[in-house]
Structures are given as structure tokens and as C-alpha cells.
Amino acid sequence: MKNEYAIQAIDLTKKFGDFTAVDAISFDVEKGEIFGFLGANGAGKTTAIKMLIGLSKPSSGQATIAGYDVYSQTELIKEHIGYMSQKFSLYEDLTVLQNIRFYGGVYGLSRKRIKEKSAEIIERLNLEANARKVVADLPLGWKQRLAFAVASVHDPAIIFLDEPTGGVDPATRRQFWEMIYETASRGVTIFVTTHYMDEAEYCDRISIMVDGKIEALGKPGALKSQFEASHMEEVFLKLARG
């Protein structure tokens, strides 16, 4: 299945017993796009992401990630994507450099490349003074930017960010989004879930999930006029209330 899309999902479904967590969602994400994946808590966002990154087998439907099939090529998918989960998941008891080195090694980067990448990440995040500190001692905002940098250490084609900015202040969120833009400008596809509606406005296109279904999909501006709303928040509330 060759295509130009970074992500393509057709009727992707996940059932847990009688409960349908994700109900036949279909969407495409183009290469280099910043795609916002919105929805209320429990709408099925995380389940959908887990299917896309190969952590969870779909019950039915199809999807390709960077051209690889989510059923049969999950290990190949994993080599070409980066993922940053909701829950902070770098090793808190390793230093900044040790985390970068470990994930670089896991993704098969050469020793030389790991060195280059480490230097690059440290410089980009202004972590020079903290490079040898354990991650647990860094402020949350820094941890999250570091997690993002580590998730892209192997220069993946697509990066999945699951609520990357939960719990940080607006200034730090701003910095985080600058990183996202910078990464996207290098042609990397960004698939991001968020609760912050102002962040939704930063995306190229967004989808809004309600009870396992995608109820709205399009550019933020187009959605606002479609739902006759002045802010994304209004669009979201109209949909979420049904």
C-alpha cells in the first residue's frame, strides 16, 4: 500500500468486549503536517494513538503509518516514529546524557551520531549546565522538552505526542510549541493530542473525537465557521455536549 500520506486510517476500530473505544475512524495526515487530535477525556484518543504506534492491535479497519501496516509491520513502524506519552517516561534516575545515549543506542544510531545528537539536543535546550544531572532534578517543562527531543533522536518521519504539555505553564507551553514548529519545518509530521484549545489553533488541521467517533475534521478556521464559533473552545463544547 504505497501512498503519500504519513498516516492513513480507514475505519479503524478498537473494541474491548462490548465497549467500542474507537469506532471506525478514518483520516489522512499529510507529510510535514501538524495534526491536532482532540477529544474529551475518555473519547478514545489514547486508544487510537496506541493502535497507530503499534502498541495495540486494532479490532478492525486499516491503517498505515509512514507506509507500514499497523497489523503486520509494527516493528518497522517503530523504527520510523517517535512517541512521547502523556506520562513522563524518560528514565528519571539516569542523567540527561545517559537518556539520550540509551535511546540513541536503542534506535541503532552510531556512536558518532549519538555524540552529535547529544551535543545538538543539549545546545537546543540550553541544558549545558544540567547535562550530567539526573532527569528527576529537572523542572517539568524541561523534562518534557527533553522527552520530545529524545523521542526524535533517531530523526523519525512522524512524531506522536500524547498531551505533551499537560501541567506546565503557558510560557513553557509556548517554548514547546516552538520546538514542534521547528521540527515540522524540517518535514517531520506531528500528530499531537491536547486539551488546550489555544494549542488546537496552532495546528494545521484538527480532528475532534466524541465517544469514539471523529465528529469534526478540518482546518481550525474552517471548523470555526462550520460551527459558527469564534473560538475553538466553542466548537469543542458544541460537539462534546452533543
Added chain:
Amino acid sequence: MRRLLFIVRKEFIQIFRNKAILPLITLVPIIQLIVLSYAADNEVRNVQLAIVDQDHSAYSRLLISKIRASDRFILVDAGASVARAKEGMQLGEVDVVLSIPPQFEKDFLRYKSGEIQLLVDAINGQQATVGAGYLSAIIQSFSQEIREDAAPMLAVQKRAGPQIKLEHAYWFNEELNYKHFMAPGIMGELVTILVMLLTAMNIVREREVGTIEQINVTPIRKWQFILGKMIPFLIIGLLLLTIGLTAGKLLFDVPMRGNLIVVFAYCLVNLAAVLGLGLFISNLSDTQQQAMFTTFFFVIIFILMSGLFTPIESMPQWAQWLTVPNPIAHFVNVMRSVLLKGSSFSDVSYNFWVTGILAVVFNFAAVKSYRKVV
């Protein structure tokens, strides 16, 4: 392969980042080795004995002095009343009552036989039965002595006929040194438990903290992840054994008659099995607490049924079968056989085989139960 090295390095950094680990694998085993080797001593001493002498004859005094000469008994004063002695037994102050009836000496001289009564508190089975055993031996030799002594006085001259006299020779542990017997087994037990616990806590910790999710989206293969977790603990286990053997040699002068290479080779196989089991438990647990309790369940059964404290041969047949899949039982046996008896590889090859099979089974289960996809 390179990926594996990165995982191993990361594990080592994490293991030693934990401040409790270093003392846990150096100091704690040595302390346990010392405490357990001294305390887990099957030799019975300090049997509380009440002697009720109602005869007060030369013979009864001779018997009492013979008992006193043994260092295994603590005499409890019960006067001359069997009732008082029994009361003491009820209160737990007396393990064994030796009652010498009045007329003992007279009866002996007159009828050529005297009766002595032993009352044994069987609640504390070991103390009582072994204590009574020692006592019987003393009485036996006493009886022999007075027979010879009284022979001229006895009505019928009875020449002592041919007799069988038993001579014991204790092989492999001539002085019946309990520490030599216990220490090797305890080393095996310690290595197994510590490694099993550390491993069981490992993967589940990554699950609790959430880092496992990050690992699962990387191209790390299952076997790489499991092996990457195993190798550091394998090395730690071998280190533990080395520390244990050194401590055993220095502290108790434990003999090392066999080839230490056999011991280390067996340790490697044993660790492979135990690690597999630990990781399997870890995979099935959601929290470190769960993993710990599950490990304790196995550890307790493994220890009690390992032959370390009670011989496997005296267990019922079904229980003996249960010791077959018990890695500690094999470890204890190999340690004792090789160190004390000087057994060679072929002598303990049964243990190698069974443990090898266990290793394959446990690790298969560990790899199978570690799911990257839910």
C-alpha cells in the same frame, strides 16, 4: 547486538544508582551467612531436663553425674516429685523428665533389671526426641557399666556374650561441623533469593513508572529486552556467590574439596532459571508490591522445601516430587556435594539437567508473557 549492550549498560547504571543495592549485595549476604550459619544449627543443646531421683542410691547418683557430664542438658530442679516435674513440662520449662523410681538399685541387684522412666514433651519434636535420644545413649552406657560392676554380686554369673559395638565414622564432615554443612547451602539459597527478588521487582518498576511504554514503541525486540535485564543480574549473582564463598572460607573455613568451576557453572545455570522466573513474575504483576508478594510465596516454599533445613529424603513422596522444580533445592545439593564431598560434574549432572530444563521453561514463559502489544 549493539542494542543489547546499550540496554545492559542502562540497567547497570540504574541498579547502582539505587543506594541500597551495594550494601544489599555485599554486606547483607555476609551478615545473613554468619547469622544463619550459627543459628540454623540442628545440633540439640540446652535440653531442659528434670531428674526426679526417688532412689538416692549410689547407682542413681552415678547416672546423674554421667548426665551432668554431658553438655547437652540443663538440669531443672524438680525435687523428688514427678508431679512437680510434669507441672514444669506443662509450663514449658522442662523438655524431658527422667524418673528414677525408689528401689531402683535394689531391684537391679535383686532381679537383674531396673526400670527408669523418660517423659518427653513432644511439642518441640526435635528438641525432645533428639534430647531423649542422647539420654538413652547415656543410660545405655550406664547400664553397661553397672552390669559389669554388679556382675560379681549378681546371683547368676553371666559372662558377657559376644556383643556388637557400633563405631561411627562421619564422612565428608568428620567433626560433624554444622557450620560446614549449613554455610554452603545458605550461600546457594541467598544468591537465588536475592537475584529472584531484584529481578521480579525490575520490569514491573518500569511498568509502574511508565517507562516501559516508551520502550515498547522502540524497535527493541522482546528477547533483547529480557536478555538486557538478565545479564546484569547474572553478573551480580556470580559476584554474590564469589563474596559468599570468600566469606565462608574466611569465617568458617568451609572446605572446598570439589572444583569451584563446577559450582560457578551450576550457579550460572541456576541464575538463568531463577531470573526467568523472576521476570515472569514481574511481567504478570502490575505493581512492585504484587511482584514482591508473589516472589515471597515462591521463596518461602523454595526455602522450606529445599533440603536446607530438613532433609528432602524424609519428606513424603509427593513433597519430594515438588522439590524437583525447586532451583534452591538443586543449588543446595550442588553446593554441599561439590564443596563438602568433592563431587565432580558428572556426580551432580542430574541437578544441571533439571535446572537447565527449568531455565528453558521459565525463560520461555518470561519472553511469552512480556507483551509489547496489548
